[in-house]
Amino acid sequence: MASGGCFCGNIRVQYNSQPIMSVLCHCSDCRKLTGGLYTYNFAIKTSDLTITGSPKGVAKTADSGNHIKNFFCPDCGTPLYGHKIQSSGDPDEMTILRAGILDDTEILNRSKPQAEIYNNGRIEWLSPVDGAEQFAGMLPRP
Numbered sequence: 001m002a003s004g005g006c007f008c009g010n011i012r013v014q015y016n017s018q019p020i021m022s023v024l025c026h027c028s029d030c031r032k033l034t035g036g037l038y039t040y041n042f043a044i045k046t047s048d049l050t051i052t053g054s055p056k057g058v059a060k061t062a063d064s065g066n067h068i069k070n071f072f073c074p075d076c077g078t079p080l081y082g083h084k085i086q087s088s089g090d091p092d093e094m095t096i097l098r099a100g101i102l103d104d105t106e107i108l109n110r111s112k113p114q115a116e117i118y119n120n121g122r123i124e125w126l127s128p129v130d131g132a133e134q135f136a137g138m139l140p141r142p
Contacts, residue, residue, distance in 0.1 A: 004102035006078035011053035013080060013101065015044050020094065022111045023139065024129060027063050027118035033070060033079045037123050040099045040113065043139075046083060049095050055080055063118065064138045115139060 005012040019042035030039040055071040062068045062084075069091070070082035080101060084092035099108060115133040116122070128134060 002102055002104060002107050006053075006073035006076050006080060006101065008073060008076035008078075010075050011051070011055050011073045011078070011080060013052075013097065014050045015042075015048045015097065016050075017045060017048040019044050019097075019111065021115060021139070022099070022113050023096075024113045024116045024132070025118055026116065026121040026123075028121060029060070029062060030118075031121075033082075034098070037126065039079075040108075042097045042099050042111070043094050044097055046091055046093050046095045049081070049097070059085065066138075 001014055001016045003012065003014040021043045023041050023043060025039045025041060031037060033039065054074065056074040057069045057071050059067065059069045067085045068082055069085055071080045072078060073080065078101060079098050081095050081097045083095045086092060099111070102108060113129045113132045115135060116129060117135045117139055118137060119128065119134050120136045
């Protein structure tokens with residue numbers, strides 16, 4: 001089981017399965033969400049995620065055209081996770097967990113990114129990750 005949380009400690013997350021995929025995202029939304037040049041994310045099953053605390057959700061239409069909601073700590077602002085919102089208003093079966101919030105750095109050391117998405121937005125002086133699949137947009141869904 002992996003766990004992590006926000007900067008102030010008011011929100012905690014746990015997931016109890018292996019990530020479906022580990023992904024670097026270079027889209028402009030992710031840069032603005034984090035203040036970084038990209039995000040490092042684990043795609044996990046929403047049903048395997050447990051949240052303690054009350055994160056704030058912010059809805060938006062993503063670059064992909066999907067309706068998404070990203071969640072943050074309302075106290076310290078740490079970006080925590082996000083997911084696509086289905087037409088029913090329910091969250092998608094997959095959640096994108098911001099990997100940097102995890103407590104165990106060994107999990108991060110073992111989880112080299114498998115893919116880079118929106119790589120056309122990669123900052124020019126950043127090199128692609130060796131062995132990671134490269135996508136100009138969102139990952140194709142299985």
